[in-house]
Amino acid sequence: MSSKNKKIALNNNQRQQIVAYKNHNPSISNVDLVKWVKETFNIDIHPSTICRLMKQKENIVGNPSAKRQRTVQ
Numbered sequence: 713m714s715s716k717n718k719k720i721a722l723n724n725n726q727r728q729q730i731v732a733y734k735n736h737n738p739s740i741s742n743v744d745l746v747k748w749v750k751e752t753f754n755i756d757i758h759p760s761t762i763c764r765l766m767k768q769k770e771n772i773v774g775n776p777s778a779k780r781q782r783t784v785q
Contacts, residue, residue: 720755724772730762731769 742759749757
């Protein structure tokens with residue numbers, strides 16, 4: 713049997729909360745933030761996901777129930 717991880721998509725509300733928590737606790741490491749996400753949302757994510765969210769934090773706005781923001785062409 714394969715031991716692949718199931719992909720979980722964070723919605724914008726969860727992303728906003730993660731970014732806000734990191735902004736309130738700037739000295740927290742990404743590994744500790746992953747533990748906080750696991751405790752808060754019961755979701756396993758990788759520390760690289762936290763890094764990617766922090767790079768894109770200016771774009772995380774809008775409808776909190778949407779899973780992701782899409783730009784209109």
